Amino acid sequence: MTAFSRRAFTAGALASLLTACGGGPAPEGHASRTPPPPVAAGRRRPLARSVPVRLLIPAIGVDTPVMRLGLAPDGTVEVPPVTADDRAGWYRHSPTPGRTGPSVILGHVTVGRYGDGVFRHLARLRRGDRIVARLENGTAARFAVTAVRTVPKTDFPADDVYGNVDRPELRLITCGGARTGDEYADNVIVFAALSGTGPATPGER
Amino acid sequence: MRRSMRRTVLSVLALAGTAVLMGTGPAFATGATTPSPAPTSAAATPQPQESAAPAPSDGPARPAPSAEPTRTPAEAPTQAPAGDQVSVRPSGAPDTGVTGASSGSGTNGTAIGAGAAAVLALGGGTVFVVRRRRATGA
Numbered sequence: 180m181t182a183f184s185r186r187a188f189t190a191g192a193l194a195s196l197l198t199a200c201g202g203g204p205a206p207e208g209h210a211s212r213t214p215p216p217p218v219a220a221g222r223r224r225p226l227a228r229s230v231p232v233r234l235l236i237p238a239i240g241v242d243t244p245v246m247r248l249g250l251a252p253d254g255t256v257e258v259p260p261v262t263a264d265d266r267a268g269w270y271r272h273s274p275t276p277g278r279t280g281p282s283v284i285l286g287h288v289t290v291g292r293y294g295d296g297v298f299r300h301l302a303r304l305r306r307g308d309r310i311v312a313r314l315e316n317g318t319a320a321r322f323a324v325t326a327v328r329t330v331p332k333t334d335f336p337a338d339d340v341y342g343n344v345d346r347p348e349l350r351l352i353t354c355g356g357a358r359t360g361d362e363y364a365d366n367v368i369v370f371a372a373l374s375g376t377g378p379a380t381p382g383e384r
Numbered sequence: 385m386r387r388s389m390r391r392t393v394l395s396v397l398a399l400a401g402t403a404v405l406m407g408t409g410p411a412f413a414t415g416a417t418t419p420s421p422a423p424t425s426a427a428a429t430p431q432p433q434e435s436a437a438p439a440p441s442d443g444p445a446r447p448a449p450s451a452e453p454t455r456t457p458a459e460a461p462t463q464a465p466a467g468d469q470v471s472v473r474p475s476g477a478p479d480t481g482v483t484g485a486s487s488g489s490g491t492n493g494t495a496i497g498a499g500a501a502a503v504l505a506l507g508g509g510t511v512f513v514v515r516r517r518r519a520t521g522a
Contacts, residue, residue, distance in 0.1 A: 354480045
């Protein structure tokens, strides 16, 4: 081997070392289990019907556009597409935020190779944390978290999530818990009740 | 002289090619896992709003679904149902997470791609320096 090819080989070996050390650790999946202590928030006047266009959760740094979701062909709820610019989605067969009933908004916890999903830290929310849904008509529905639950997917509490309620409420849903193969074992569900309404403030636009 | 130079160039090219192959393997493996999550439950049971179980955050009283057909086009420009409450209940649990398994390999794939690029740059640089030295007779 000549001196030149030795030099080239050394350079290549160095580059290979760089390659091997470049991989960072995968984000850790963690969802806290908070028992649901339902809170009776004050009765608020329901808002006029208008679809949500943006969702803000200051406590966990969420500020996301909201798309519309329907039903998948197999009857399950659609979820937002797995893309780099992950966003939340409002289930369009549920009331719009601020209307009487459980308005349902879904988001990913992780989006595969794109990393964290928009609801990555949903399980960190605590009772009383504020959630704002900005609506298409320029108004905003403000909610306060009443409960955060982590439940096995095999025992999804459909009645609690989709069942009728007599006041405006909000459900935020994502995945959580242990990872089993390509899936998460649990769902993280945030329950919130309307705490205020009005025009969207500049920070909520 | 010329032979050794050719050997240098060839060895650098071979190294770079190997690194690129190493990078693209995991990238393709990641690509195969990208499709959005497949829901697990099968039966499509869209059912109208009739919830017997109490919701967690309120009292037992549930108002019966009102019969008022509130389809007011002026107020609701979207195709969504105009009534309150959930009008079609989805089956199963939402699949809102593509796991970090693919996430992790994606990160590694990116790193490996960057590494391959570094190998190419280093190889190219080496060839350039060797040629310059030979040209100047150093």
